[in-house]
Amino acid sequence: MPEGHTIHRAARDHHRILAGQQLTVSSPQGRFGAGASLLTGQLCLAVEAFGKHLLYRFKNGDVLHIHLGLFGRIQKRNLPLVEPRGAVRVRLVSDTHVIDINGPTICRVLAGQEVLSLINRIGPDVLRSDSDPSLAFNRITKSKAPIGRLIMDQSVMAGIGNIYRSEILWRQAVHPKTPGKAIDRQTFDRIWADAKALLKIGVKRNAIITVDGARPSKSRYRERVNIFAKDHCPTCKKAIRRFEINGRRTFVCETCQPLIMEIPIFK
Numbered sequence: 001m002p003e004g005h006t007i008h009r010a011a012r013d014h015h016r017i018l019a020g021q022q023l024t025v026s027s028p029q030g031r032f033g034a035g036a037s038l039l040t041g042q043l044c045l046a047v048e049a050f051g052k053h054l055l056y057r058f059k060n061g062d063v064l065h066i067h068l069g070l071f072g073r074i075q076k077r078n079l080p081l082v083e084p085r086g087a088v089r090v091r092l093v094s095d096t097h098v099i100d101i102n103g104p105t106i107c108r109v110l111a112g113q114e115v116l117s118l119i120n121r122i123g124p125d126v127l128r129s130d131s132d133p134s135l136a137f138n139r140i141t142k143s144k145a146p147i148g149r150l151i152m153d154q155s156v157m158a159g160i161g162n163i164y165r166s167e168i169l170w171r172q173a174v175h176p177k178t179p180g181k182a183i184d185r186q187t188f189d190r191i192w193a194d195a196k197a198l199l200k201i202g203v204k205r206n207a208i209i210t211v212d213g214a215r216p217s218k219s220r221y222r223e224r225v226n227i228f229a230k231d232h233c234p235t236c237k238k239a240i241r242r243f244e245i246n247g248r249r250t251f252v253c254e255t256c257q258p259l260i261m262e263i264p265i266f267k
């Protein structure tokens with residue numbers, strides 16, 4: 001599952017090569033043939049990301065909505081065209097590039113009100129300057145669910161994936177099992193600010209880097225992390241505990257992130 005930064009990076013990249021151009025849109029695999037025929041020949045105005053959703057906006061008001069889900073992938077190449085590889089659901093061709101999207105969970109054309117209702121269903125995105133973090137805090141402060149689940153719930157706040165979750169909560173000394181209700185505004189603001197800063201680094205470097213001042217590693221995923229899938233805490237050297245929240249691996253240093261259950265009196 002791509003984390004929020006990879007989708008924002010794709011949006012930025014695709015905006016640069018598609019916006020301001022009439023696109024040739026097709027569905028080599030065939031499953032998006034009707035949608036592609038609505039979009040082909042239309043002028044692409046902008047490409048943007050809301051959480052893990054990609055929106056390609058066209059001048060006639062249509063919007064191509066893509067969500068990659070667990071298995072979707074994007075291939076971008078310079079022209080000339082080559083034969084589609086695998087089951088390409090949608091192919092977008094500009095004057096310079098071809099973008100093929102295989103296996104997305106969502107690939108559909110939205111118009112008018114449908115776009116607004118989609119955006120309203122997605123929580124404020126830590127990477128968007130027009131997001132209102134208060135919307136996320138208001139949901140969190142009313143919930144008994146663990147903060148580790150809430151910050152990854154894309155309808156509460158958008159962008160944080162599984163690796164960032166463990167890393168941000170460690171950096172902010174918050175136990176992932178802390179109930180939402182027990183998170184005060186100051187702590188939430190620190191989580192939000194750290195998520196924003198780290199995901200921005202992710203977009204820029206195309207890698208998850210949560211170790212201050214680190215550069216991407218040379219390993220396959222280029223990650224540089226503190227506790228995710230690690231055995232010992234880099235600060236206190238104690239063992240890292242692992243457990244699952246919503247079926248996804250979560251990591252915690254219970255020395256640096258003590259579990260505080262009580263609800264603060266002042267919010």
Ligand SMILES: [Zn+2]
Nearest residue numbers: 233236253256
């Ligand atoms: Zn520790």
